[in-house]
Amino acid sequence: MTDLERRLSGLDGPPARPPVLPEADVSYTLHDTPIGRMLLATAAGKVVASSFGDEETMTHRLARAISPRVLRQSAPLDDVRRQLDEFLAGHRKSFDLAIDLTLATDFQRLVLADLPHLTSYGRTTTYGELAGEIERPKAARAVGTALGANPLCVVLPCHRVIGASGALTGYAGGLDAKRFLLNLESKS
Amino acid sequence: MPVKKTGLPPFQLLVDEHWRDVARLARALAGPVDGDDVAQRAWEKAFAAYPKLTSARNLRSWLLTITARCATDLHRARKPQRPLDEAPPLTVDGPDATQWPDPELWKAVSALPERQRQAVTLKYVGDLDHHGVAAALDTTPAASRRLVSDALATLRATLGVDDD
Numbered sequence: 016m017t018d019l020e021r022r023l024s025g026l027d028g029p030p031a032r033p034p035v036l037p038e039a040d041v042s043y044t045l046h047d048t049p050i051g052r053m054l055l056a057t058a059a060g061k062v063v064a065s066s067f068g069d070e071e072t073m074t075h076r077l078a079r080a081i082s083p084r085v086l087r088q089s090a091p092l093d094d095v096r097r098q099l100d101e102f103l104a105g106h107r108k109s110f111d112l113a114i115d116l117t118l119a120t121d122f123q124r125l126v127l128a129d130l131p132h133l134t135s136y137g138r139t140t141t142y143g144e145l146a147g148e149i150e151r152p153k154a155a156r157a158v159g160t161a162l163g164a165n166p167l168c169v170v171l172p173c174h175r176v177i178g179a180s181g182a183l184t185g186y187a188g189g190l191d192a193k194r195f196l197l198n199l200e201s202k203s
Numbered sequence: 204m205p206v207k208k209t210g211l212p213p214f215q216l217l218v219d220e221h222w223r224d225v226a227r228l229a230r231a232l233a234g235p236v237d238g239d240d241v242a243q244r245a246w247e248k249a250f251a252a253y254p255k256l257t258s259a260r261n262l263r264s265w266l267l268t269i270t271a272r273c274a275t276d277l278h279r280a281r282k283p284q285r286p287l288d289e290a291p292p293l294t295v296d297g298p299d300a301t302q303w304p305d306p307e308l309w310k311a312v313s314a315l316p317e318r319q320r321q322a323v324t325l326k327y328v329g330d331l332d333h334h335g336v337a338a339a340l341d342t343t344p345a346a347s348r349r350l351v352s353d354a355l356a357t358l359r360a361t362l363g364v365d366d367d
Binding site for chain 2: 020037039077078082
């Protein structure tokens, strides 16, 4: 490369600004909470993700499942963030949000969709009991797996479901997060 | 042929990875005054067209090509339409690049004929090969090579450098 070519390659001005774009098909934001960083996403006015998954994995999933026009835009998620913060501070017991389980499989949807009604604030239930509630009494293990894949953590309260022995067993956000949520609910 | 599942990455990834390159190329193509407008317009066009894209390959060249076309559109829209015997309109000076690094080069690049400027900036600022430059300019790699070498010759003469 000649000097002139090097000068051309390095041609630059003062810092530019990133583009300004219309509201995306999927808007998401990373939100720091007492139980860790969560990725919140909305599409067509419905919440599609409230997840502990990492940004790269989650945005690729959203791109495949909904639309590749996925952008980091926090304004469309203001209400979701506010409700989540209120919930995690113990000032709110249920969510008033339109949700879409488009990231879930049919069976996961069956398990997850009615969780706010099949469980109650401040009480726990077991995988087996929940399997009975959805009329799949033998599917406790599959129910556990479906809960583990919950794309709408906290909003759909999979944290209220524990093992028959009383063990917390597992949680996408880690067992500390699950303990935090159950303590919060039992105190509030 | 059936449309293959494209697996386009989230648009945010394109923005994060390429917005600086698009901004730099847009400024080199359209000058310091209009460059930022060209970059913004290029992103709007890319965002609108993205879901219909059939391949996830060469997304960077795709973005730089859109940027080059937006710069051309602006250039055409700005070209004064006037009878030959009329005095040329005087441009109002905007914020210029004299305070930017390498102001002589900015000035020399701005003064190049449009096709040469496009070719040389796509090649060096955009870091595209001759196939990429040719695709962006709707021409052949051989023509792109000629445009770039003519541009380099003009720049050498303007800048008084001799580095062959």
